[in-house]
Structures are given as C-alpha cells and as structure tokens.
Amino acid sequence: MTLFDIVIVGGGMAGASLGAHLAADARVLILEMEAQPGYHATGRSVAFWEETYGGPAVQPLTTASGPLLESPDPAFHDRSFLSPRRTLHVGRAEDAPLRDALLARFAGKVVLEPVDPAPLVPGLRPDWTIGVLEASCRDIDVAALHQAYLRRFAAAGGELWLSASLLAARAEAPGWRIETSRGPVCCGLIVNAAGAWADEVARRSGVAPIGITPLRRTVVQLGVPAMPSPDLPLVMDLRAGFYFKPEGPGRVWLTPHDEDPSPPCDAAPEELAVAQALARFEAAVDWPVTRIEHKWAGLRSFAPDRAPVYGPDPDVPGFFWFAGQGGFGIQTAPAAALLGHALISGSALPSAIAGLDAEPYLPGRLR
Template sequence: MIDFLVIGGGIAGISAAARLSKLGKTVVLEGETALGYHASGRSAAMFEENYGAPTTIALNAASRAFHEDKELLSPRGIMLVGTSTEAEAFEADKKSLKLTDIAVSEAQDMIPILRADNIDRAAYHADAWDIDTDRLLQSFRQMGQENGAQILTGREVTQIRRASHGWQVTTAAETYDAKNIVNAAGAWVDQIADMASIPPLGFTPLRRSMARIAAPGGHDPRNWPMLFGPGEDWYAKPDAGALIVSPAEEDPTTPHDAYADDMTIAEGFARYQPYVTEPVTRPLSTWAGLRTFAPDRNLVLGPDVNDSSFIWCAGQGGYGMQSAPGASQALADIIGGGTYALPIETMAQLSPARFADR
C-alpha cells in the first residue's frame, strides 16, 4: 500500500516526495517522459529572497540554507532601471526588493549597453543568485529514492476513485492503491481535484513568454546582473552566453504545453529596447511556461478541508524553484504533525482551510 501517491513530477512534486518519503511509502506519477517538463523546466531560475508575496518570501528564506548546502547557487545580482516617468513604480520595486540606489554610470559599468540618455535612475543588489535547476531536481530525486520513493514518468493519470483504503489512481500502465494523494500537478491541480471529486480551488495558469537573443553588440553578458524594468514590465537575464528577454506577461490561459506567441515576444522586445543601445536581433529561440496561482497568490500546502487524505501542494506560481525546499518542509511538518519551521500565521496563510467556504 502506498502512503503518499504524488501526482506531478515538477519541482513541487519531487520536493514533496523527498520530504514525505521519510514518513511512509511514496510514489510519484509524472505524465510526461521527463521530470520538470512544464513550468519547472522553463523557469528563469533565480533565487531572490525578497521576490513574491510575504508568504513566498518566508518560504524563500526557509529555503536558502538548502540551496547553499547543496551548492545550487551561483552569483548573478539584480538591477532595476527606470526613467523619470516611471518614478513611482521604480520606488515601489526598489523598496519591495530591498535594492540600493546606484549611479547610472555605475549601472553602465556592469551592463555596458544601457542607454544613459534615457535611463536616469538605477538600483542594485548582489544578493540574487542563479539556481542550478537540474541539480535541484536531482537532489530531491536522490533524497526521495534514498528513502525508497519510486519515481515514475510517462504515467498520465486517467482516473481517480475513492476506495475503502483511500484512493485508486489509474494510468494507462496500471492502477495504484494509496492512502493519500498529494496533488502537485502544477497547472493541472484543479483538474486532478475534479477527477477525485474534490472541489477545485480556482487556480489560474498564467502564460509567461521568453526569447533568447544573441549576446548584444558582441559583448559577453555572462557576468551581467538580471535586469528589470519598473513594475516588472520586462526583464532580461544572461543565459549560456546569450540573453533572455521576456515581457513578463501574465496572460490567463488553460493548462496545456505552453508556447510563446510571436506578438507577445515582439511586445517584450519593444518594452526592453528603449533601455539599451543595441538593437534587438532575431531571437535564437522562444518558449513559454505557465505560472499557476491560487486566487490570493499564496501557495496551498496541506490536506483539503473536505478530505484530509487529499493533500494540496500547489500554486507555486513563478517561485517554485526558489521556494521548494521551504515549501516541501512545511508540507512535511503539516503531514508529520511536527513542530513548524515557519510561524503559525504564515502556515495559516498557506493552508487550504482558507478556502473552506468554497
């Protein structure tokens, strides 16, 4: 008998499985042929502790030691630039991200393609890091397997039924008997809930598109910080000797294998272009991912109020990679009945109980 049947093999599911495998027999079912295929594999992969809602920031802080202990982080830094017409949004972002004002000339020293004739303000801090996402996934995978967890790919769930012992979950390959289901299906979490006759919570997948362009003007961008426009209207991030540019859009959509829209990519280039001297070139590649949020944009961790054997691990949005160590430990604290590593108030804001009236 399986104690915890985890549906979803992205960072949410793999990290949850790693933690829960210490509490009982754990199996992961991933519908794709590889782990981290959807949102997890299309992340900007940054650890910025001050990024997200207050509960997400708390989870980020709780995740830091894991990232550091596993040597998953490499220096990147983060920079915000703006113009006189964007002063209010600039100040709001600077405050929320805890950035420090720097001279435009200093910003140009770090990113030489910045346009000093347009940009009149900049802010920066060094405490932002690239995450080795594959190593993160594999670290949790190894943790789970060392505790006996079974991780299965190519196992799309087709049916979920109640049983006397808990649940029967069917794929094209076989049927699995489990005491508990852990719903970590990313953009598909409400669909999984519906299959189990559990009321959905109203998650919304939001598309975000990205384009990789050649290194601008022959520069080597590998040591440049991640660059944002005010209001997160766009961002640019070095990637494998090239540059990723995104309009940072949040377009509501349905759960699917997301792809970039050409017009949206063009809009992202149009937002980015006024801040840099080098003209945008034809993209080397484009892609999109889905950032899935609960209605209040906080993660949802713990047993459903209608059935404690149906456990939510959902709503990571764009913060899954950086918050996964803290979020998965919080989930294990809830299920294991141990002492919470996070404050009670934070745990309450993450609990499915906040949707009790749905």
C-alpha cells in the first residue's frame, strides 16, 4: 500500500498549482486520469488575464494573481507569464445601461475608461458605438504557467500518476483508502481538483456533491488576412454574445460565449455554436473570413452561485474542494493556490493575498 499525506485528484492548472505549494511540506500525489496533464480545460483556454472577467466574486482572485503572473519568483520562472493585450468592451447604442452597470460594478477596483471604440478596432461596424477600455488585460502563456507549476511540484518531491483515475475512496481512520486504476493508495487528505468531474469524484468518495455543473464553451480559430493588426485588443460584447482576440497576424480566436450544459466528457464543438460565432463576428467587424483553421470546445465548471469552491467539506473531514473555477481558473490560479495552501495548512494568508476573504469561496455556503 502506497502512503501519501495528500492525494490531489486532477492534474490541470488547479491541481498542479496547489500541488506545487503543498509538496514543499507534505508527501503529495496528483492523480491525473488522462495520459497528459492539462488535457481538458487547461489546454483549451483562450488565455487571457482580465480583472472584470467572471464578475465581482472572481475579481479579487484575479487582481491578486496579476503581480504573481507578471513578476514570478525567479526560482519558479525566469520571465513574466503575461504579455500586453487590453480589452475593449463594445456595444450598440441600446447597450448604454450595460456599460454603466459595468463601470459601476467595478468602480474603485478596476480601471475602466469609456471610449469611442472605432479608432481602437479598425473595421468595427458603425453601429457599435459604445466602448469601455480595460487597459490592464493581458495574454497569459498558459502552457508555460502549467509546466512551471508541474516542475515545481516535481522538484519538491511530488508524484504525478498519469492515466490514473480515482475509482472509489472510503474513509479509514486516520484518513482515506483510495482505489485507483493503478492500484490502491492511502492518504490523510483528498483534494478534489477534478474540474468537470468534481461532483463525480465526490460521489465516488462518499461525499455529497455540491452542484458543480460543466458548461460547454466553443472556440474557433479563423483566418482573417484583412485584420489590421495582431496587437488589437480583446473585443468583448457587453451582451456576452461573443468575444474575440487576435492570435498572431491574420488569425483570430473567437467564441459565441456559449454555455451549454454537458456531462463531464472530452468536449467537442457543436456546429450550431460555430455558425453562431461566425455570424456574430461578421456582424461586429468587416474583416472577411477566409477559412476556419481549427475549432474546439472545453468545459467550464460552475457552482450554483458561479463562485469558485475552495475549502474543506463541511460534513466529511479530510475532503477538500478546489473546483468550480468556471472559465477563470487560469487567471486566478496563483492566488487560489496560495489560498488553498493556507486553508489546508492552517497558516496565515501570505502577503500576496493578505486582502482576500476566504469566506465567499468555502463549500459550506452550498449545503
């Protein structure tokens, strides 16, 4: 029987980031059901850091993560994970109330500037007259961030088992016996960082699920040779009907902002969502699309109140939730990992996240 202090279920950004901190002080195993970590949500991210994205519940985690992504510890990574982007929130004349609500919601928290959108996006169709500039938005090098966490985890002595699923777990004093597809293990604490599979992992562990729902998000990569510049901002519809961002010269990543309920799975794009994305893009800009180069889908997993779930299960000792990040788990990963580590270790919050309040994220709110 293999013994660990902590078993983390899920090797995506959530499990890797938290494991990188926990492995410094404990014997930690990450169970990853796929042959490579980060295959699902982490590997399908549109890869930006935006403080308003996710709303007020997510913004404190995003804001606290910014400096950690911009200037990481040199022992962790030798350069920034961020690069310049900006966001332009756009709308038509009738969307003025949405602009005003956005400005009010983040007043004093995020710098937002009402602007004329036309000069910022050449080719924007003339009915898009409302703009709000969020200059702080950055692109994230997701692959580099994920790999840096995995390297840190391994360097601290953490073990990563690939193609290893949690089949069942039962409480056995003083901890857990876990049956995995690679054999049994024992541990003192299970961390549920399983993304779309979080509720299923809870069920297999005899823990009541908390209603984490996977929602499919479709993304298409378009060839648009007439796009004026690869340095244009991320363009986000105030009505949440689409967003798109340049991904190099003549290339755009585009989503129709869909959120269709899905079982946990290897998500695939729906043709209707692809068609909706193209129609909404062509209604926003006059850049001809020459081809669809690639299309994919990922699952964004939400708790019922759409806030992340970080903390011990209120009913089952030794079971820790680290899930429900929605589509915001990449941009919040550094702060969330520090928060999770503090909650597990019982230590004070480190200075980088000293202003965070853990209460809105604890799973007890959902029981």
